[in-house]
Amino acid sequence: MSETMSTSRPDTADVAERGNPSKVIDRIGATILAIIAICTILLLSVPSLIVIAISFTETAYIGFPPQGFTFKWYADLFARDQIIDAAVTSLQISAATTCLSLALAIPAAYGLVRGRFFGRGFASALIVAPQMLPGMVIGVATLFFGAYIAFRQSNLMVILALTVFCLPFAVRMVMARLTQLDPALEEASLSMGASKTRTFFEITARQLVGAIIAGGAFVAIEAFDNLTVALFTASPRSRPLSVELYNLVQFDSSPMVAALSSLEILAAFVVMIVLAKAVGLDRLRT
Amino acid sequence: MAASLVDKVMKGGGFWPAAPAFLYLVVFFIMPMAVLLAFGFVPIQRGTVQSANFTLEYLFDVLSDDLFWRVWWRSFYVGVLSTFFCFLFAYPLAYIHTLVGRRLQMVILILTVAPLLTSALVRTYAWLVILGGRRGVVNAVLMDLGLVSRPLRMLYSDFAVIVGMVQIHLPFMILPLITVLSSRDRKLEQASLGLGASRVRTFFRIVLPMSMPGIIAGTTIVFALSYTNFIIPQLLGGGGYTTVAVQVYEFIVVILDWNKGAILALLLLVSCFLFVLMITLAGNRMMRWTEAKV
Numbered sequence: 001m002s003e004t005m006s007t008s009r010p011d012t013a014d015v016a017e018r019g020n021p022s023k024v025i026d027r028i029g030a031t032i033l034a035i036i037a038i039c040t041i042l043l044l045s046v047p048s049l050i051v052i053a054i055s056f057t058e059t060a061y062i063g064f065p066p067q068g069f070t071f072k073w074y075a076d077l078f079a080r081d082q083i084i085d086a087a088v089t090s091l092q093i094s095a096a097t098t099c100l101s102l103a104l105a106i107p108a109a110y111g112l113v114r115g116r117f118f119g120r121g122f123a124s125a126l127i128v129a130p131q132m133l134p135g136m137v138i139g140v141a142t143l144f145f146g147a148y149i150a151f152r153q154s155n156l157m158v159i160l161a162l163t164v165f166c167l168p169f170a171v172r173m174v175m176a177r178l179t180q181l182d183p184a185l186e187e188a189s190l191s192m193g194a195s196k197t198r199t200f201f202e203i204t205a206r207q208l209v210g211a212i213i214a215g216g217a218f219v220a221i222e223a224f225d226n227l228t229v230a231l232f233t234a235s236p237r238s239r240p241l242s243v244e245l246y247n248l249v250q251f252d253s254s255p256m257v258a259a260l261s262s263l264e265i266l267a268a269f270v271v272m273i274v275l276a277k278a279v280g281l282d283r284l285r286t
Numbered sequence: 287m288a289a290s291l292v293d294k295v296m297k298g299g300g301f302w303p304a305a306p307a308f309l310y311l312v313v314f315f316i317m318p319m320a321v322l323l324a325f326g327f328v329p330i331q332r333g334t335v336q337s338a339n340f341t342l343e344y345l346f347d348v349l350s351d352d353l354f355w356r357v358w359w360r361s362f363y364v365g366v367l368s369t370f371f372c373f374l375f376a377y378p379l380a381y382i383h384t385l386v387g388r389r390l391q392m393v394i395l396i397l398t399v400a401p402l403l404t405s406a407l408v409r410t411y412a413w414l415v416i417l418g419g420r421r422g423v424v425n426a427v428l429m430d431l432g433l434v435s436r437p438l439r440m441l442y443s444d445f446a447v448i449v450g451m452v453q454i455h456l457p458f459m460i461l462p463l464i465t466v467l468s469s470r471d472r473k474l475e476q477a478s479l480g481l482g483a484s485r486v487r488t489f490f491r492i493v494l495p496m497s498m499p500g501i502i503a504g505t506t507i508v509f510a511l512s513y514t515n516f517i518i519p520q521l522l523g524g525g526g527y528t529t530v531a532v533q534v535y536e537f538i539v540v541i542l543d544w545n546k547g548a549i550l551a552l553l554l555l556v557s558c559f560l561f562v563l564m565i566t567l568a569g570n571r572m573m574r575w576t577e578a579k580v
Contacts, residue, residue, distance in 0.1 A: 022484035029486040047412035063421030104307040111303030134514035145318035147333035225405035268403035
């Protein structure tokens, strides 16, 4: 790639006559960069806006541009027991997965960062390993394991598999925060006469709250939205919302699907604003 | 006694805090993975092991099938093209993120992170709406402008699948690039510009090579995600469109041939790891090569 620029040699003589040709190339380069960046911004935002726009159409089919304005499809959505039940199932799965993941992740992160023990490298590698696997593989493996020990697809199976899938996120977020902590704060607390217990709860634990909230929120959202694990582990009788939506997308062409999608987009946006206000957006980058 | 316990807790408490998570993963991760491995090599009927005879029959069945290789080739080029275009769209935005003011930086970051919080399914659905049929967004606009007289057939093709994958995986490419680019040492660029190199040349010779760790991270993640995704090919590729990941789903959920499903899942996983390893090694070599040149 460096060959493309080989016309202008970095000789010192160039500095003096640095003028037109490289200026023109620079301007073209900057323009191309800006155009692509604008395209990317549009790519990131426009598809969601189109789905939201279409959810208000009065026509019975999905078409662009949307015609008229109605909340009919949202009303339809809330009138369907199947969808309400699926949403409740998903909320339960999400809550249980979040609690279980955090209960396992917080002490694990603490032990892995502060503890010195034989096999620590192996333990931390194992705990972040599931993140490198596609959700499908974890879903399939859990389904097979369940069949092997005669344990059927159920909400519990979804929760157990999703916890494996989500644990690395939670552990890594708490670990990242723990390694950033300034040991001087704990030393100061101890040297000023606070007991070790008090130092732990008031200095160490308190500084982890932001990371725990951010990690918990990420797990909750992933567990609510997840399809690749749930598709293999959920029972056909009580389907989570993601699996229900997957079937709707394939077999239902009414704008109701757009309404359901719009609600998910809206919820995600609200969660992100709340998180950004509560813990800062930079924290979400891990 | 109590004091020594607190002492231990402050120091991390040895292995014990990590023990529950460790145990959990042994039972619900290692053991299922072992069963998955076993199901590829031991006859299975209706989810129960028929006999404990180890056989390579399923592996050879799959590998000797021409259809498998055609399907695998599609998985591969869809993964490669998605990763390439994802990089092409992501890099300029990540680079510009490091040049603009704080407020605009925040906007870019929000636009990048927000899609991660909505499900990939919703974002795939958006592409069904945009590319689909005669009333799809693209066709509606093109026909209104009089550019085409008949709706173009865009959905259910390689094009639709790759467009969907590129857009859906963009954040996974942008975020590692932003991380690397915003922590880069700008003195080298200033030196390059000061010595008379053009901005374009500085970009290709200094900025791009310096961001290699982010490029490796982004491309490996996006390739692995695209290569193993089965939702996007199913929805945007249509009924007859299969990749290896789609076949895993079909063998396990629809056809209920778990032996073949398990073997395909294992092949998908192993080949994915090999490709990720190859990208990482190639990236590291390029990094050393550019360092030598600089």
